[in-house]
Amino acid sequence: MKYSTIKILPLFLGGILFSQSKQDSLQFRNIADEILVNGTAYKNLHDLTKNIGHRLSGSAAYEKATNWAVLKLKEAGADKVWMEEVMVPVWERGKESLQIKDQSGKWKSIRMLSLGNSEGTKGKNVEAEIIFAKSKEDFDKLSDEEIKGKIVFFNYAFNQKFINTGQAYGDAGKYRRNAASWAGKRGAKAVIIRSLSSALDDVPHTGMMKYDTDDTFKIAAVAIGPKSADELEKALKSQKVFAKLNSNCAMKGEKRSHSVIGEITGKIDNSVIAVGGHLDSWDVGEGAQDDGAGIVQSIEILRAFKKMGLKNNHTIRVICFANEENGVKGGNQYAENVKKNNEKHLFAIESDGGGFTPRGVAFVMSAEKRAQIQSWKNLFLPYGVYNFEMQYAGTDVEPLHDLDVPVAELVPDSQRYFDIHHSDEDTFEKVNRRELLLGAVTMGQLLYMIDKSW
Amino acid sequence: MKYSTIKILPLFLGGILFSQSKQDSLQFRNIADEILVNGTAYKNLHDLTKNIGHRLSGSAAYEKATNWAVLKLKEAGADKVWMEEVMVPVWERGKESLQIKDQSGKWKSIRMLSLGNSEGTKGKNVEAEIIFAKSKEDFDKLSDEEIKGKIVFFNYAFNQKFINTGQAYGDAGKYRRNAASWAGKRGAKAVIIRSLSSALDDVPHTGMMKYDTDDTFKIAAVAIGPKSADELEKALKSQKVFAKLNSNCAMKGEKRSHSVIGEITGKIDNSVIAVGGHLDSWDVGEGAQDDGAGIVQSIEILRAFKKMGLKNNHTIRVICFANEENGVKGGNQYAENVKKNNEKHLFAIESDGGGFTPRGVAFVMSAEKRAQIQSWKNLFLPYGVYNFEMQYAGTDVEPLHDLDVPVAELVPDSQRYFDIHHSDEDTFEKVNRRELLLGAVTMGQLLYMIDKSW
Structure with missing residues (x-):
C-alpha cells in the first residue's frame, strides 16, 4: 500500500473548526x-x-x-x-468432561465448558442418548417421550448475517440462558448447546445460564465448540449418538x-x-x-x-x-x-x-x-x-x-x-x-x- | 401552479426514489x-x-x-x-545478520531484515562504528567527517498521534526509501533504520528502498525492530557502539x-x-x-x-x-x-x-x-x-x-x-x-x- 498520497480533505477538518468550538477540537x-x-x-x-x-x-x-x-x-x-x-x-467449576459415542462404539472426548451458575452432575457420570433440536421451535415439536431421560443438544448457530455481532449474540443468547430449564422441565438428563461464538473453530464458550425459579430438577448444561456441534449434528442425522457427562461445578453460596x-x-x-x-x-x-x-x-x-x-x-x-x-x-x-x-x-x-x-x-x-x-x-x-x-x-x-x-x-x-x-x-x-x-x-x-x- | 400538483409531485418522485433505493438496499x-x-x-x-x-x-x-x-x-x-x-x-535476500557491540566488548546479534531491492554486503562483514540520527534534519547537521566510514542509524519512530496509521507510515516512509542514498553519498558504509511499525515490539519490517540513480556506492540498508532501535539509541547516548553487518541480498536482473x-x-x-x-x-x-x-x-x-x-x-x-x-x-x-x-x-x-x-x-x-x-x-x-x-x-x-x-x-x-x-x-x-x-x-x-x- 502506498500512503504517501493520502489526502484528507482540508475542508473536512476545516469545517469542524468553524462549526464547533475550536477549543473543543483542540482539547x-x-x-x-x-x-x-x-x-x-x-x-x-x-x-x-x-x-x-x-x-x-x-x-x-x-x-x-x-x-x-x-x-x-x-x-x-x-x-x-x-x-x-x-x-x-x-x-466453582471443578473437573469436567464430555464424551460422545457413535455407532463406532468408542467414547471420544470433546472440548466443553459447563455454563456459568449451572449445577453440573455432582461428579457422577450422566450418560444418555442425545436428542437433537436445531432451535426452540424444533424442540417444542419433540414429544415428552423423545426427551425424557435423554441429553438434549441444541445447535442454534450465530446468525452470520448480522453486521453487528452483538445482535447475533442477543439472538442466540436464549439458548445459553434457558436451554437447561426448557429441557429439565420435560425430563431431560442434561443439555448441550452450541457455544455462542461468531467463529467456526472448536473453542467452547461459557457464560451465564439461569434456572427458572420453579425448576425442581436443575440439570447440567454445557457448551461445545461450533465445529464439534456441527459434527455432532451431522452424526445424529444417520445414527444414534450417546453422551457421557461428568462435572463438578456448583453454586456455593x-x-x-x-x-x-x-x-x-x-x-x-x-x-x-x-x-x-x-x-x-x-x-x-x-x-x-x-x-x-x-x-x-x-x-x-x-x-x-x-x-x-x-x-x-x-x-x-x-x-x-x-x-x-x-x-x-x-x-x-x-x-x-x-x-x-x-x-x-x-x-x-x-x-x-x-x-x-x-x-x-x-x-x-x-x-x-x-x-x-x-x-x-x-x-x-x-x-x-x-x-x-x-x-x-x-x-x-x-x-x-x-x-x-x-x-x-x-x-x-x-x-x-x-x-x-x-x-x-x-x-x-x-x-x-x-x-x-x-x-x-x-x-x-x-x-x-x-x-x-x- | 396548482397546489394539487405541488403535493403530488414530491410524493411521486419520492416514490420512485424510495423504490429505487429500496431495491438497492435489498441488493x-x-x-x-x-x-x-x-x-x-x-x-x-x-x-x-x-x-x-x-x-x-x-x-x-x-x-x-x-x-x-x-x-x-x-x-x-x-x-x-x-x-x-x-x-x-x-x-533475493540470502543469509544475513547484524551484530552490535557496546563498551562491554561482546558482539550481540539483533533481529534484522535487509530492505527490499537493497544490495547488501555481498557476503562480506561490514564493520564500523554506529553514528546516530533521530531524523533527516539531525543527519543533515552531522559533518562529513562524522559520517564517513560509519554505519548510520536512523531511529525515526511512527508518529502515534495519527489516528489513521497510514499517515504515520507515509510520514516515516522516506527513511526506508531514501536513507541508504542519503548516507551512501556522504561516505557511510551502511545504514540501519527503525522499522516502519506501529507496534513497540522487536519485529523487523522490510519493504522497498531505492537508490538514487546517481548513486555510485550502493550501501547496504537494513531495518531493526522498534525495541532494538530504542535500546540502541539509548546505548549510543552514553558510549560508542559498533555494528557488524553481513548480508547476501542483491538484485538479480x-x-x-x-x-x-x-x-x-x-x-x-x-x-x-x-x-x-x-x-x-x-x-x-x-x-x-x-x-x-x-x-x-x-x-x-x-x-x-x-x-x-x-x-x-x-x-x-x-x-x-x-x-x-x-x-x-x-x-x-x-x-x-x-x-x-x-x-x-x-x-x-x-x-x-x-x-x-x-x-x-x-x-x-x-x-x-x-x-x-x-x-x-x-x-x-x-x-x-x-x-x-x-x-x-x-x-x-x-x-x-x-x-x-x-x-x-x-x-x-x-x-x-x-x-x-x-x-x-x-x-x-x-x-x-x-x-x-x-x-x-x-x-x-x-x-x-x-x-x-x-
Whole structure:
C-alpha cells in the first residue's frame, strides 16, 4: 500500500473548526495525544491478565484484582480510592468432561465448558442418548417421550448475517440462558448447546445460564465448540449418538466482595460523571477483552485527565464493577447505594464490548440529551467515531437508568469479540494496543464534553 | 401552479426514489448475505498462505501463486481467465545478520531484515562504528567527517498521534526509501533504520528502498525492530557502539512473470469495472494481510456475483497484480496494455490495506463522480461503512488514473496493519474471517452500484 498520497480533505477538518468550538477540537486532540503517546492502559492490561489472569467473582483471583485496581487507580492519580462492599454469588467449576459415542462404539472426548451458575452432575457420570433440536421451535415439536431421560443438544448457530455481532449474540443468547430449564422441565438428563461464538473453530464458550425459579430438577448444561456441534449434528442425522457427562461445578453460596472506585474531585461540585468496566471475568482465558479492556481504559482516562490537569467541573469517577458475569451484583449494589445516599449522577458509561477500535457510543437517555450528544458528532469524526444512533447501555450502569441517570456504552468494532468472548482464547494477545487506547480516547473526549456542558 | 400538483409531485418522485433505493438496499443485503454466509475468501486465504506462503515477485513461490489464482478464479466461476505477461525485477535476500557491540566488548546479534531491492554486503562483514540520527534534519547537521566510514542509524519512530496509521507510515516512509542514498553519498558504509511499525515490539519490517540513480556506492540498508532501535539509541547516548553487518541480498536482473486476470462478461458491453489486489508479497511471513486479503476478497466478489446471477451490465474484472511490493511492474504494465488496446475502463478499485473491518472507500476521480458515490453513503451506513472523504487509490490501479479512469482503494480499519506489515508476523492467524468478508461485501456493493449507474 502506498500512503504517501493520502489526502484528507482540508475542508473536512476545516469545517469542524468553524462549526464547533475550536477549543473543543483542540482539547479532543490533546486528550488523544496524551493517551496515544503516554497511555499506560496496554501495560496495565498486560499486568492484570498475566499476573492475575481470569478472575471470577468470589474467587481468590478476583480479590487480588480488587487490590490491583486500588493500586492502579492510585498510580493514575485518583484523589480518592475506595472499595464498595457487595455480596456476590460463588460458583466453582471443578473437573469436567464430555464424551460422545457413535455407532463406532468408542467414547471420544470433546472440548466443553459447563455454563456459568449451572449445577453440573455432582461428579457422577450422566450418560444418555442425545436428542437433537436445531432451535426452540424444533424442540417444542419433540414429544415428552423423545426427551425424557435423554441429553438434549441444541445447535442454534450465530446468525452470520448480522453486521453487528452483538445482535447475533442477543439472538442466540436464549439458548445459553434457558436451554437447561426448557429441557429439565420435560425430563431431560442434561443439555448441550452450541457455544455462542461468531467463529467456526472448536473453542467452547461459557457464560451465564439461569434456572427458572420453579425448576425442581436443575440439570447440567454445557457448551461445545461450533465445529464439534456441527459434527455432532451431522452424526445424529444417520445414527444414534450417546453422551457421557461428568462435572463438578456448583453454586456455593455467597461471599462478601467489592467493586473498586476511584475519582478526581470536581472543581465546581460533586455531581458524578462515571466511567467503568467490570473487574470480574469468567474463569477461563485471561478476561482480556472481556473486560480487562474496559477496566484499563477507564483508569487510563483518569490518568490522562489528571496528567493533563484538566480541572473537571464535576467529579470524574472510575468504577471497576464486581460480578458482571454471573450476577450483576456490583452494578445493582452501586445503583442502590447511589439511591440511598441521594448522590447526584450526571452520566455513566461502561466499556464492555472489548478494546477494539471505537466506532460510536450507544445511549439510553432523554431525546434532548441524546440530541445534544449527537450535535457533537463532527468533533468525533476525525477519530473514526461516527455512530451515535444505538440505544443501549452497559450492563453495570443500566441500573442507574432507573434513577434517571443518562447511561451509555462504548461501541467498539464488534467483529472479533464473540470469537473469543468467555473462552480460553480471551487473552492479552488478542488485544491491540492502539485499538485499546483509542477506546479510552473516545470515552475521555465524551466525558470532557459532558463535564463542560451538563 | 396548482397546489394539487405541488403535493403530488414530491410524493411521486419520492416514490420512485424510495423504490429505487429500496431495491438497492435489498441488493446490498443480498450481496452481504451471500458473502457472509457462503463466502470462500477465508478458506482461500488459508490455502494461499499455508500451501504457498510468502511469494515475492520473481520467486518460484510467486509462480505457484499465479497458477493458484488461475484455478481459484475458475472455481469462482469466471467466464474468462488469463495471465498477463510482465517483466519483474528479481531480488533475493540470502543469509544475513547484524551484530552490535557496546563498551562491554561482546558482539550481540539483533533481529534484522535487509530492505527490499537493497544490495547488501555481498557476503562480506561490514564493520564500523554506529553514528546516530533521530531524523533527516539531525543527519543533515552531522559533518562529513562524522559520517564517513560509519554505519548510520536512523531511529525515526511512527508518529502515534495519527489516528489513521497510514499517515504515520507515509510520514516515516522516506527513511526506508531514501536513507541508504542519503548516507551512501556522504561516505557511510551502511545504514540501519527503525522499522516502519506501529507496534513497540522487536519485529523487523522490510519493504522497498531505492537508490538514487546517481548513486555510485550502493550501501547496504537494513531495518531493526522498534525495541532494538530504542535500546540502541539509548546505548549510543552514553558510549560508542559498533555494528557488524553481513548480508547476501542483491538484485538479480529481470524475469518474465504474470499478473492473473479473470472476469464475468458484461450483459450490455465490455467496459471494465475492475477490482483487485496484489498477488506478490514480501519474502517474509505469509503475505496474509498484505495482500492475500485483497486477492481473496476480489475473487470472492466474482464468486458471489456469479452465484447470485447478478447479470452485470459491464464486465466485472478481477486483477491479481504482479510485483506491487518491489516495482509496481504489474500495475504499470496493466495500464500500458489498457492504453495500447484502447480498452474502456469505468472504474478500478484495489484492496491493499489489509482484510480489516471496512470503514470507507478512498477515491481519485472527478468531483462529479465523487459526489455521486457520496450520495450512496446511506446505503453503506448499515454496514458500518461511512468514510468517503479520503483521496487516494491503490498503488496498482493508480496508473490507470493517467488514462482518466476513476480509481479507488478500500479503506479498512488501519490500527493493526502496520504492526505486522512486511514482517514475519503477517500470517493467516492475523486475519479475522468476518472482517475479511466484510471488506469483500463493501467492494461488491460498490461495484453493484457503479455497474448499474455508470
